Amino acid sequence: MWILFLLAFAVALLVACTSNEELVLGPADGPYADSAPQNSFAKKNAADTIYVHDTIVVYKDTVDKEVEIESSYTSFIYRDSANHLDTVLRESTRLTCDMEEESFSCKYAMQPMINPDLEYKKMEIYPDSVPVVVLTDTIHKDTLFRNTFTKKYDTTFINYGKNRLTDYIPPEYVYDLGEHPFDSTAMRDFFDTLDVRDPQLGGNNRIVVNSQLSFTGFPVVVMRVKNAYDFAELVDVNRTWPAKRRVSAREYVFENINMKSDSTVTWTLGFMHYENGVGEKDSIQVTTFFKAK
Structure with a gap:
């Protein structure tokens, strides 16, 4: 009798979990998205129990993978108001230079800093009175490939160095x-x-x-x-x-x-x-x- 009762309760619990509307949050963006937990929330209303299905990925080994990134830079020298030379080195994609025969001008486009963490996974917050049940599954994988980034610099020298484009040195102002x-x-x-x-x-x-x-x-x-x-x-x-x-x-x-x-x-x-x-x-x-x- 007790076995039949427990079996009926388990079936009812399973039906309740699968019949409720689900809100699914996908994995986080980025190079390690495969290792991020994947959570799905099932809820009906604020008075029901919320079942959190969590998946944890466990890797047996970690391998570093070197990725080379090419970066293009532009550099030049100028003479400040005290008649001293100073050097400018900026990303070529953000530095626009107008070259003339005996003069040039360069403008560096400022861009606001963006914190990628601000767009990380947003977790839904529920009232403290709502009970939460966490069901956890574990997946074992062989290898996590972790990228190691190295930069390769390619610099264009406008008015100094062996391959300079001009000998003109602009003033600071x-x-x-x-x-x-x-x-x-x-x-x-x-x-x-x-x-x-x-x-x-x-x-x-x-x-x-x-x-x-x-x-x-x-x-x-x-x-x-x-x-x-x-x-x-x-x-x-x-x-x-x-x-x-x-x-x-x-x-x-x-x-x-x-x-x-x-x-x-x-x-x-x-x-x-x-x-x-x-x-x-x-x-x-x-x-x-x-x-x-």
């Missing part, structure tokens, strides 16, 4: 001189003649230039009304060689003075000269005719 770069000829033309009979100096009472100016021996009052930062790096999410720096625009306003007679004055116009990541002061001689009559 170049300047974006903006819409009003300093031009000696244009400055001399602007200050060639000033009509001091006109409060607007004949329309030449103000000038905008992407440079810092100084006026020595200039007989007109100068008021600088706009003075932004001298150096403001352009925002770029990617690293670029050479990087760009913006030269801020400055507006200079000239206030008329009371001159009773025509006169010609030679004076010195100082300016900031920007080149190869360095701002250097320089000057030019300017001759201005002040028209008073």
